[in-house]
Amino acid sequence: MLEIFNDEFFMKQALIEAQKALDKNEVPVGAVVVLNNRVIARTHNLTEQLTDVTAHAEVQAITAAAQYLGAKYLKGCTMYVSLEPCSHFGKTPPCANLIVASGIKNVVIKKQSLGKVTGNNKTVLRFRIVAEDKNRKSAYSPIVFTESEKVEDGTGDLRQLGNTLFLSWDPGNLSTQILYDIFVGFDSSSPTYRATTGSTNYSFLKTGTTSVRAVVQVSSINPTLNTSLTIYDSGTESLV
Numbered sequence: 159m160l161e162i163f164n165d166e167f168f169m170k171q172a173l174i175e176a177q178k179a180l181d182k183n184e185v186p187v188g189a190v191v192v193l194n195n196r197v198i199a200r201t202h203n204l205t206e207q208l209t210d211v212t213a214h215a216e217v218q219a220i221t222a223a224a225q226y227l228g229a230k231y232l233k234g235c236t237m238y239v240s241l242e243p244c245s246h247f248g249k250t251p252p253c254a255n256l257i258v259a260s261g262i263k264n265v266v267i268k269k270q271s272l273g274k275v276t277g278n279n280k281t282v283l284r285f286r287i288v289a290e291d292k293n294r295k296s297a298y299s300p301i302v303f304t305e306s307e308k309v310e311d312g313t314g315d316l317r318q319l320g321n322t323l324f325l326s327w328d329p330g331n332l333s334t335q336i337l338y339d340i341f342v343g344f345d346s347s348s349p350t351y352r353a354t355t356g357s358t359n360y361s362f363l364k365t366g367t368t369s370v371r372a373v374v375q376v377s378s379i380n381p382t383l384n385t386s387l388t389i390y391d392s393g394t395e396s397l398v
Contacts, residue, residue, distance in 0.1 A: 314390035
């Protein structure tokens with residue numbers, strides 16, 4: 159399976175956290191901290207839940223990552239945030255200053271929506287890297303473009319027992335912290351979103367009569383069929 163540890167993948171994790179904040183009527187900002195291609199902290203805005211004006215996603219992420227590492231400085235870490243960190247003094251000090259002080263090497267923020275690139279099944283994300291220069295001469299650098307890789311289809315299995323279908327798949331070398339979106343379609347209809355899971359198996363009832371197709375994808379904030387995110391596609395299987 160193709161390595162997918164890239165800016166797009168980790169930004170999607172930040173967007174998942176932003177959705178959690180929105181579901182709690184918080185300002186929808188999410189952040190994750192990554193070290194050596196592993197998510198070591200994932201958080202979202204909690205100012206309302208904690209009645210704390212300083213509980214921004216970036217602050218929560220830095221605290222969680224420091225606790226995980228047992229270290230004061232987050233050397234070698236990258237932060238992914240769904241919104242550009244504040245850089246002004248208001249009710250709270252600037253999050254950008256805290257990020258630089260924490261020793262985080264890079265910060266990646268989402269600058270525009272995902273969009274298809276004509277003809278090659280790839281997407282382009284536009285990011286700005288914050289505090290990337292090791293000399294800390296400037297908190298911001300120019301906007302850069304990152305092209306995502308296509309996730310190659312992995313191995314999996316779809317079996318039927320009575321009226322229940324059992325779907326399982328092999329995540330290969332993907333991180334154990336990945337979430338998966340499940341899509342199911344019966345009788346030649348296009349698969350539609352069913353659920354998001356952190357496990358590598360999913361069961362569902364047979365509601366069709368002739369055939370079924372199940373697709374597993376890397377989770378996104380708005381689950382839709384996207385070949386660039388597909389991990390396993392069962393293809394059209396006959397029902398019994």
